Amino acid sequence: MRPAPSRLALVAVLLGATVVSGATGGAAGGAADDARLRALRRERALLRAQMDLASGERFYLRLDARGGRLALMLKGVVLGEYAVVSLQKAVPQVVFFERRPPSDWDLRSLSRGRLEPAREQDRIEIEAPNPANDASPTPPPIPKTAEETYSVPSSFRVAFAEGPSLEVQATGGGGRNRSLLRRLVDRIGLSLADRAAALQRGAGERVRLRVTLSPDDAAAIYRSLPPDVSLLIVGLP
Amino acid sequence: MSSRMPVDGAVAAPESGAKVREKTAEVARRAAAAAVRFTSRLSLQARLALAAALLLLLAWIGTGYDYERVETREAAVPAAPPARGGDRALARELARLGTERARLAAALHQRVPRGPWIVIDQTHNRLRLMRGESLVLEAPCSAGTGMVLKEGPGKRVWVFDTPRGHFRVISKLQNPVWRRPDWAFVEEGEPIPKDPSLRFEYGSLGEYALYFGDGYMIHGTLYERLLGRPASHGCIRLGRDPLRELYRQAPVGTPIYVF
Numbered sequence: 503m504r505p506a507p508s509r510l511a512l513v514a515v516l517l518g519a520t521v522v523s524g525a526t527g528g529a530a531g532g533a534a535d536d537a538r539l540r541a542l543r544r545e546r547a548l549l550r551a552q553m554d555l556a557s558g559e560r561f562y563l564r565l566d567a568r569g570g571r572l573a574l575m576l577k578g579v580v581l582g583e584y585a586v587v588s589l590q591k592a593v594p595q596v597v598f599f600e601r602r603p604p605s606d607w608d609l610r611s612l613s614r615g616r617l618e619p620a621r622e623q624d625r626i627e628i629e630a631p632n633p634a635n636d637a638s639p640t641p642p643p644i645p646k647t648a649e650e651t652y653s654v655p656s657s658f659r660v661a662f663a664e665g666p667s668l669e670v671q672a673t674g675g676g677g678r679n680r681s682l683l684r685r686l687v688d689r690i691g692l693s694l695a696d697r698a699a700a701l702q703r704g705a706g707e708r709v710r711l712r713v714t715l716s717p718d719d720a721a722a723i724y725r726s727l728p729p730d731v732s733l734l735i736v737g738l739p
Numbered sequence: 740m741s742s743r744m745p746v747d748g749a750v751a752a753p754e755s756g757a758k759v760r761e762k763t764a765e766v767a768r769r770a771a772a773a774a775v776r777f778t779s780r781l782s783l784q785a786r787l788a789l790a791a792a793l794l795l796l797l798a799w800i801g802t803g804y805d806y807e808r809v810e811t812r813e814a815a816v817p818a819a820p821p822a823r824g825g826d827r828a829l830a831r832e833l834a835r836l837g838t839e840r841a842r843l844a845a846a847l848h849q850r851v852p853r854g855p856w857i858v859i860d861q862t863h864n865r866l867r868l869m870r871g872e873s874l875v876l877e878a879p880c881s882a883g884t885g886m887v888l889k890e891g892p893g894k895r896v897w898v899f900d901t902p903r904g905h906f907r908v909i910s911k912l913q914n915p916v917w918r919r920p921d922w923a924f925v926e927e928g929e930p931i932p933k934d935p936s937l938r939f940e941y942g943s944l945g946e947y948a949l950y951f952g953d954g955y956m957i958h959g960t961l962y963e964r965l966l967g968r969p970a971s972h973g974c975i976r977l978g979r980d981p982l983r984e985l986y987r988q989a990p991v992g993t994p995i996y997v998f
Binding site for chain 1 (some may be wrong): 776797798799801802803804805806807808810811825829832833836839840843844846847850851852856858860861862864865884885886887888889890891898903904905925926927928929930938966967968969970994996998
């Protein structure tokens with residue numbers, strides 16, 4: 503008995519549909535696997551970088567873009583943690599042309615971070631009184647607290663040797679202990695410095711991350727950031 | 740009598756998109772014509788200068804850093820379905836990566852001490868005692884002043900900084916006795932004694948001291964009013980009650996992190 507042509511057509515349609523759906527399903531599954539593979543490789547690279555930092559003797563910052571946290575760490579231990587209100591990423595552009603960083607720039611830790619503007623430590627120098635003198639030595643002045651010692655700029659950067667930098671801003675403009683004129687001068691200075699940095703040839707500053715923190719957190723980081731700090735960014739999309 | 744109200748003014752009907760575009764184009768045409776009229780009155784040099792200024796303005800606007808917002812608190816990468824049976828190599832790679840990720844994450848987690856540990860913020864003069872990830876105690880302290888003491892021209896110089904970094908409690912002392920170093924005499928304008936017994940001072944370090952190496956200790960103070968300010972010669976001064984608690988809870992070997 504021969505199958506009816508209509509049945510043959512139905513079988514052909516069903517077979518075709520199965521093949522097509524299998525192929526598209528396979529492609530979707532393959533793409534998902536690739537994405538998963540990339541994500542895992544990325545995560546592994548970042549975990550290795552964290553292990554390296556945690557095994558070292560240097561302080562480092564860990565910016566968790568996904569969790570919205572910035573932490574100062576040493577040997578894998580969080581010494582201070584700050585909530586990130588907002589995070590922005592910037593690449594330099596010259597006459598509307600962007601100068602993008604290499605795609606894997608954020609898979610390594612960044613080293614030798616230095617504050618800009620630098621935090622100046624005003625050390626008091628005391629000359630020892632002469633033991634031959636009978637006069638009692640003058641008592642040292644009451645030491646100032648960190649809040650009294652350092653004024654915090656409305657915006658500052660931690661620039662790393664590899665090029666990228668972390669710009670820290672306080673919500674509401676920060677810099678509460680600076681005059682309006684001083685803040686205006688800061689702004690103009692920053693704007694000029696931005697343009698100069700964007701025009702810089704060579705590796706230069708190809709990417710900048712701007713974190714906005716509460717004024718107290720921004721001030722705390724500026725006042726207490728250890729020298730030569732490293733940075734690792736995790737969870738950046 | 741008619742109930743209809745007189746219409747005093749016509750209500751403007753909303754303009755259609757085409758009309759708005761037409762008006763905008765008209766304004767642009769007029770502005771361009773005005774600009775041409777203006778520049779035609781200028782000399783060649785003035786025109787060149789104007790063009791250069793416009794180019795510079797454009798370059799200024801288009802140069803700098805272009806910020807884009809990065810979403811924080813976004814969901815973690817979702818666990819994808821396992822690789823298709825046909826691609827076993829890929830499945831193996833995914834499994835291997837997953838295992839390594841778990842191992843690294845566990846190793847990182849183990850870096851946080853399980854027992855007590857001490858964090859000292861020497862800038863803000865705060866000391867915290869932690870146990871695992873829980874805060875046990877927080878108190879104001881006094882770290883080094885950062886002052887510089889000069890013995891005299893061409894002679895010794897001391898800088899009273901608290902060192903930053905990772906340390907451990909090496910020993911613990913009750914009723915510690917201070918063996919005054921040279922700088923303590925120099926600072927007071929006193930001659931440095933030849934007899935070592937004249938260096939010992941009783942009571943000035945408080946009830947307890949936790950020694951963490953290189954001459955540095957966490958100890959008590961006679962100047963509790965200065966806690967919260969940098970007042971020491973590099974050691975960490977702590978108030979009487981928190982010092983008692985710290986001494987009780989932090990055994991020898993407790994990690995200390997100073998930043």
